[in-house]
Amino acid sequence: MIIVFLGTAGCGKTSLTYTFGEWLKKELNVEVSYVNMDPGVYSTPYTPSYDVREIVTVEKLMEEGLGPNGGMIRAAEIIEENIHVVSRKINSLNSDFTLIDTPGQIELFLFRPMGPRLIEDVAGYSPTVSVYIIDPTLASSSSGLAISLTLPLITRLRLKVPTVSVINKSDIPETSKVEAFMENTSSLEDEITREEAGLITDLASRYIKLLSEFSKTMRIVKTSAKTGEGMNDLYTLIHEALCECGDLM
Ligand SMILES: Nc1nc2c(ncn2[C@@H]2O[C@H](COP(=O)(O)OP(=O)(O)OP(=O)(O)O)[C@@H](O)[C@H]2O)c(=O)[nH]1
Numbered sequence: 001m002i003i004v005f006l007g008t009a010g011c012g013k014t015s016l017t018y019t020f021g022e023w024l025k026k027e028l029n030v031e032v033s034y035v036n037m038d039p040g041v042y043s044t045p046y047t048p049s050y051d052v053r054e055i056v057t058v059e060k061l062m063e064e065g066l067g068p069n070g071g072m073i074r075a076a077e078i079i080e081e082n083i084h085v086v087s088r089k090i091n092s093l094n095s096d097f098t099l100i101d102t103p104g105q106i107e108l109f110l111f112r113p114m115g116p117r118l119i120e121d122v123a124g125y126s127p128t129v130s131v132y133i134i135d136p137t138l139a140s141s142s143s144g145l146a147i148s149l150t151l152p153l154i155t156r157l158r159l160k161v162p163t164v165s166v167i168n169k170s171d172i173p174e175t176s177k178v179e180a181f182m183e184n185t186s187s188l189e190d191e192i193t194r195e196e197a198g199l200i201t202d203l204a205s206r207y208i209k210l211l212s213e214f215s216k217t218m219r220i221v222k223t224s225a226k227t228g229e230g231m232n233d234l235y236t237l238i239h240e241a242l243c244e245c246g247d248l249m
């Protein structure tokens with residue numbers, strides 16, 4: 001099974017990849033391979049079985065004169081040119097679970113061809129699910145949460161694999177505000193209406209309706225890569241998502 005972790009910069013992709021992988025090894029006694037797809041990372045808490053920095057690093061491109069953003073974009077282009085090499089290497093990993101950690105800037109993986117092409121290649125080979133990580137620090141205002149809930153839908157649309165959502169950093173106080181909104185979407189709608197004014201109110205209200213319609217079956221769990229909370233729930237959620245789409249029976 002392949003599990004891809006993605007989310008906005010600093011939401012805890014690398015930490016959760018590691019904490020979840022170690023939990024799988026300890027609790028389920030299974031073999032786990034880690035894959036690093038972030039050409040910009042300096043170090044990872046796990047030892048990658050495949051590391052895209054074999055192909056390119058942002059650091060090297062910056063030494064050659066590019067700035068940090070130019071470096072990331074060029075790195076993404078180089079990875080895209082080599083994407084079939086990357087997917088072949090990932091497909092040849094022979095573990096029960098392969099966990100893929102993605103670049104800090106979500107747009108590199110999701111909005112450019114890199115992520116969709118890679119996932120198309122690996123999902124043809126193994127059951128694949130993506131885990132969209134919501135950062136509570138970005139989701140503790142009503143419009144911030146609305147945006148955070150849209151990104152898993154966009155992820156599902158772009159990667160075309162089952163996508164589950166988690167609120168990571170459950171150990172920080174912002175999480176309870178996010179939870180309160182999640183429990184009552186009509187309060188979220190009211191809050192957005194209060195936050196915004198005029199024409200935007202209508203947009204906000206329709207937007208929330210759209211989100212609730214598409215999120216009906218979307219159960220969100222809380223995790224903390226720091227304390228280890230919620231790993232069992234995340235595992236169950238991933239399993240449910242794959243069973244529902246028929247990839248696992
Ligand atoms: N309190 C708390 N902090 C966390 C948690 N998960 C990650 N962090 C912190 O959030 C910061 C970013 O964590 P990373 O795991 O590097 O996040 P990332 O999404 O991989 O970051 P980029 O790849 O740079 O976008 C670090 O300071 C982590 O220690 C968590 O569950 N709780």
Ligand SMILES: [Mg+2]
Pocket residue numbers: 013014015038041101102103104
């Ligand atoms: Mg990272």
